Amino acid sequence: MIISVGDAVSEVLLKNNIFPKVLIVDSVVMRKPIKPLTAKGYETLNLRNAPGTISDEAWGVIDSAIKHHSKAKVTVEGEEDLLALVAILSAPANALVVYGQPSEGMVVVEVAATKKGEIRAIVDAMESRLVSKS
Secondary structure (H helix, E strand, O other), rough: OOOOOOOOHHHHHHHHHOOOEEEEOOEEOEEEEEEOOOOOEEEEEEEEOOOOEHHHHHHHHHHHOOOOOOEEEEEEEEOHHHHHHHHHHHOOOOOOEEEEEOOHHHHEEEOOHHHHHHHHHHHHHHHHHHOOOO
């Protein structure tokens, strides 16, 4: 299973005939609005996530998209920057979460118990500052 987070990463994967199970996009690249990504064969799910936060809604929608029977495009109203963390914690073992590193390229994280533990510790440490109750 592949989960992509970010419009530029998702577009590159699709153009290279790599079709992630889940695309997480917000129609913004490098802080500039772009035309929404077109992804044929993907069911669209929507969520709100304020910049610099991880909303309660994000946890449920991303988990649902991963477990969904078909491919899903999660369209974020707000910002998807931190949602790679949610994707890693929600994804099954051996899934790949791909996200962009601005001006660097793509980062690929293979989901494993140790990685989930690292990410859980980060999210727990940030929780009081970044997790909004929407």
